Structures are given as structure tokens and as C-alpha cells.
Amino acid sequence: ETLSLKDPSLLVDACLIGGEWSKSGSGSIEVNNPATGGIIGRVPNAGTEETRRAIQAAHAAFPAWRAKTAAERATLLKKLAAIVLENQEDLARILTAEQGKSLAEARTEVGMSAAYVTWFAEEARRVYGDVVPSPWPDRRILVTKEPVGVVAAITPWNFPSSMIARKLAPALAAGCPIVIKPATQTPLSGLVWGLLCERAGIPAGLVSVLTGSARQIGGEMTGSPLVKKITFTGSTEIGKLLMSQAAGTVKKVSMELGGNAPFIVFDDADLDRAVEGGMLAKFRNTGQTCICTNRFLVQDGIYDAFAAKMAEAANALKVGNGAEEGVVQGPLIDHAAVEKVEAHIRDATAKGARVIAGGKRHALGGSFFEPTVLVDVVPGMEVAKEETFGPLAPLFRFRDEAEAIAMANDTEVGLACYFYTKDLGRTFRVSEALEYGMVGVNEGIITTEVAPFGGVKESGVGREGSYQGIEDYLNTKYVCLGGL
Numbered sequence: 189e190t191l192s193l194k195d196p197s198l199l200v201d202a203c204l205i206g207g208e209w210s211k212s213g214s215g216s217i218e219v220n221n222p223a224t225g226g227i228i229g230r231v232p233n234a235g236t237e238e239t240r241r242a243i244q245a246a247h248a249a250f251p252a253w254r255a256k257t258a259a260e261r262a263t264l265l266k267k268l269a270a271i272v273l274e275n276q277e278d279l280a281r282i283l284t285a286e287q288g289k290s291l292a293e294a295r296t297e298v299g300m301s302a303a304y305v306t307w308f309a310e311e312a313r314r315v316y317g318d319v320v321p322s323p324w325p326d327r328r329i330l331v332t333k334e335p336v337g338v339v340a341a342i343t344p345w346n347f348p349s350s351m352i353a354r355k356l357a358p359a360l361a362a363g364c365p366i367v368i369k370p371a372t373q374t375p376l377s378g379l380v381w382g383l384l385c386e387r388a389g390i391p392a393g394l395v396s397v398l399t400g401s402a403r404q405i406g407g408e409m410t411g412s413p414l415v416k417k418i419t420f421t422g423s424t425e426i427g428k429l430l431m432s433q434a435a436g437t438v439k440k441v442s443m444e445l446g447g448n449a450p451f452i453v454f455d456d457a458d459l460d461r462a463v464e465g466g467m468l469a470k471f472r473n474t475g476q477t478c479i480c481t482n483r484f485l486v487q488d489g490i491y492d493a494f495a496a497k498m499a500e501a502a503n504a505l506k507v508g509n510g511a512e513e514g515v516v517q518g519p520l521i522d523h524a525a526v527e528k529v530e531a532h533i534r535d536a537t538a539k540g541a542r543v544i545a546g547g548k549r550h551a552l553g554g555s556f557f558e559p560t561v562l563v564d565v566v567p568g569m570e571v572a573k574e575e576t577f578g579p580l581a582p583l584f585r586f587r588d589e590a591e592a593i594a595m596a597n598d599t600e601v602g603l604a605c606y607f608y609t610k611d612l613g614r615t616f617r618v619s620e621a622l623e624y625g626m627v628g629v630n631e632g633i634i635t636t637e638v639a640p641f642g643g644v645k646e647s648g649v650g651r652e653g654s655y656q657g658i659e660d661y662l663n664t665k666y667v668c669l670g671g672l
């Protein structure tokens with residue numbers, strides 16, 4: 189299957205390791221288009237040896253990069269952002285072809301990637317320290333910030349471009365080199381970052397991108413004493429594994445892990461606005477984002493009306509190949525993803541839930557699935573605890589505010605949550621009571637490069653975006669100046 193691109197050289201088939209394009213590794217990996225089943229490319233299957241070379245090159249490139257002024261680093265990052273935008277259409281086409289999301293969503297994601305790079309180019313110049321009032325008359329206290337050193341990043345397939353952007357950009361802005369392992373399902377949107385960085389003039393060795401064995405690459409990244417920080421976006425399960433592996437050398441970690449986002453609709457909500465936000469929060473990227481609504485919690489008085497409108501809206505979503513104009517729901521990433529959605533529907537309906545929209549594999553075949561809405565969902569069903577990561581909207585019912593908060597917090601994770609109300613007091617009470625890192629009040633889409641993205645509980649450690657997104661790549665140094 190051939191993609192039509194303005195610049196076909198953006199389809200990269202090699203890893204960038206310490207400034208060299210390399211196909212070394214054990215064989216290669218086919219890249220599959222989930223909408224068609226066609227093969228769109230082939231990438232290297234790199235492992236321990238290649239990762240070691242990339243880490244050594246990063247280590248060697250570190251001193252010269254940290255010695256540059258922030259303005260010099262910012263200039264290169266702004267150039268990188270401009271190059272991303274110049275190639276936005278091609279990058280979006282590659283993303284859709286390997287990941288499945290609609291072209292409109294892919295264009296937005298690539299735009300977000302550029303926005304993160306621009307933001308961190310700006311933040312590079314605002315890495316301030318402190319002068320602390322001294323308790324000693326003859327000493328002064330300075331606090332400065334320094335780059336942590338070599339960073340290793342592991343990223344997922346659901347946002348194969350922007351999840352790299354919000355790690356790569358703050359690392360480089362702070363003065364750190366970075367070695368990146370994109371997800372195996374979506375390697376092309378990852379490898380192309382190597383090319384874009386080269387074109388922007390970012391010095392060789394600072395950015396390496398390797399595709400291949402997660403176990404080998406992840407093992408070397410977490411085991412190497414030269415790597416000072418691991419930044420990961422993915423499942424809670426793999427996040428825990430990486431944290432335990434990184435413990436051996438006490439690395440810094442940033443972890444963006446799974447969620448189980450509740451979307452609470454109170455009786456006093458603006459119904460149409462709640463449906464519109466709920467549809468976006470649920471069905472964006474075909475339900476495959478870590479901040480996608482996993483559970484709708486709907487108050488008694490508005491339940492039936494909300495359910496009817498959600499079913500109508502779900503039935504109206506156009507499912508198909510994301511590359512086709514007008515399609516808003518692409519395929520799921522693979523068959524395992526389809527089976528998980530089916531398992532959740534089976535479990536819920538066996539325990540008394542009812543399907544009011546969709547409910548089965550789509551007539552298009554492959555990994556396409558019908559946008560699905562379930563009513564009469566109760567705690568105790570699998571969907572209450574587990575992230576579905578697919579186009580399934582289960583509607584739970586609640587009586588009052590206290591019950592809604594208890595249900596929303598009844599989970600080990602705490603990434604994003606949403607609620608809809610017109611009551612000002614409730615807005616404060618509920619947003620303070622929810623044990624989550626991010627809260628959308630009367631909004632279903634809240635991600636922006638200027639705000640801190642991240643979770644509490646088992647959803648992770650650290651924040652991406654905002655000024656905090658660069659802090660996570662800096663060490664604090666205290667200097668005591670004595671004998672004055």
C-alpha cells in the first residue's frame with residue numbers, strides 16, 4: 189500500500205542512532221494500516237546493542253548542548269516547530285495510515301506536536317532559579333536549575349506524534365539529550381522525528397529514535413547508569429515494571445499511565461452541552477485515549493433524556509477509513525482491542541445492562557466497531573473498574589452528589605474526569621472532591637500545551653505541558669556562598 193505524500197522521504201525506514209541512520213537489529217517489523225490491513229512500511233527491529241550506542245552518543249552530546257544558551261536551544265526548537273507545521277499534511281497522512289484515527293484528528297495532533305515544541309522553546313528561556321534570604325549574615329544562598337542529563341522516552345501508539353513532542357521538546361529545551369522508543373504499532377510517526385530534528389539542525393547524537401524490541405530497548409534504557417531519567421506514557425502495568433527496573437539506578441521517572449475517567453452529568457446540567465462534550469470525551473480517537481471517558485455517571489432525573497441523545501449521536505458517527513473525508517471513527521488499533529470491547533459488552537449485558545446503540549463489530553469488518561451505548565450499567569461490571577479503550581459508553585445511574593463522588597473515586601487510578609452542572613457551589617465542591625489530576629467542568633476536551641497534564645494515584649508521576657513540563661527535566665542545585 190503506497191501513501192501519496194508531497195514529501196515521500198518522510199516515510200523513514202531506519203533508526204536514527206547517534207546521528208547515523210541505521211537498519212541494524214534482528215530483521216525488521218512490518219507496519220500495518222489498521223483500516224485496510226495493508227503494509228505501509230518496514231522498520232528495523234533494534235535491540236540492546238543499538239540502544240547502548242544511542243545512549244552513549246547522547247551522553248557524548250550532552251556537555252556541548254547544555255553549554256549552549258537557552259536562546260540558542262530555543263531557536264533550534266522554533267525551527268523544529270516550523271518544520272513540523274510545514275509538513276503537517278504529510279505527517280497527518282502517515283499518522284492516520286498507521287494508527288487509524290481520522291485525518292482531521294491526525295492534523296490536530298500534529299498541530300499539537302508543533303504547539304508543544306513552540307511552548308517549550310519559549311519555556312527554555314524561563315528556567316529561573318532563586319536567591320533565598322540567608323539565615324547567616326556572611327553567606328548567600330543561590331538555587332539554580334540544571335538539566336538532568338540523558339533522558340530515555342517510551343511512547344504509546346494512540347498519540348504517536350504528540351506524546352513524543354511533549355517529551356522531546358522539554359528535554360531539549362532543558363539541555364538534555366533524548367533517546368526515544370516509539371510504540372511498535374506506530375513507528376513511522378516516531379522515526380520521522382529523527383529526520384525533522386536533523387532538518388532543524390539539532391546537533392547529531394542529541395536525539396536518537398529506535399524501533400524494535402520493547403523488552404530489550406526498555407531493559408537497556410532502565411538499566412544503563414548513563415540514563416538519568418525515564419519518561420513513559422502507556423499502561424499502568426508497564427509503567428510499574430519500568431519504575432521497578434529504574435529503581436536499580438534511582439532514575440528520575442515521569443509516568444503518564446492509565447485512567448478510568450468518569451463523566452458525571454448532574455440533573456441541572458445543560459443537556460445538549462453534556463451530550464456534545466460526552467461524545468467528544470468518549471469517542472475521540474475511537475475511544476482510545478487515556479483521558480477518554482470510561483464511565484458516564486448520570487443522575488436519575490436526566491438519565492433517560494441523556495441516554496436517548498447519546499444513542500442518537502452515537503448512531504450518527506460515520507465509521508470508516510480515517511483517510512476518507514467525513515469519517516470521524518476509524519478502526520481500533522488491532523483485534524485484541526476489539527476483543528476487549530466485546531468482552532466488556534458481554535460481561536455487562538450478562539449482568540443486566542442493555543445495548544441502546546451499536547453493540548457489535550462493524551459491517552466494514554477488520555477492527556472496525558460500532559459506536560456503542562449501554563444503559564443500566566452498575567458497579568460490579570468489568571467496565572466499572574477496567575479501562576475499555578474503545579468506542580463503548582456505559583451509563584451508570586446515581587441519586588445524589590455524594591453518591592456520584594463516591595462512585596467516581598472508586599478506582600485505583602486518577603487521570604482525567606469530567607462533570608456537567610450549572611450550580612456554582614457544586615462546581616467547587618465536586619472539583620475539589622474528585623481524586624484526579626485533571627478536571628473538565630462543562631468541557632469534554634481539556635488538553636493544551638499550556639496546562640499541566642498528568643494524574644494522581646496509579647495514573648502516574650509528573651506533569652507534561654505547562655511550566656511544570658520542563659521542571660520535570662531539571663535538577664535543583666543549592667549553592668551556599670560563604671565567607672563574605
Ligand code: ADP
Nearest residue numbers: 342343344370371372402403406421422423426
Ligand atoms: P498500550 O496499552 O498503550 O500498548 P503499553 O504500556 O503496552 O501500552 O505500551 C506503551 C509503550 O511501552 C510501547 O512503546 C510499548 O512498546 C512499550 N513497552 C511494552 N512493554 C514494555 C517493556 N517490557 N519494557 C519497555 N517498554 C515496553
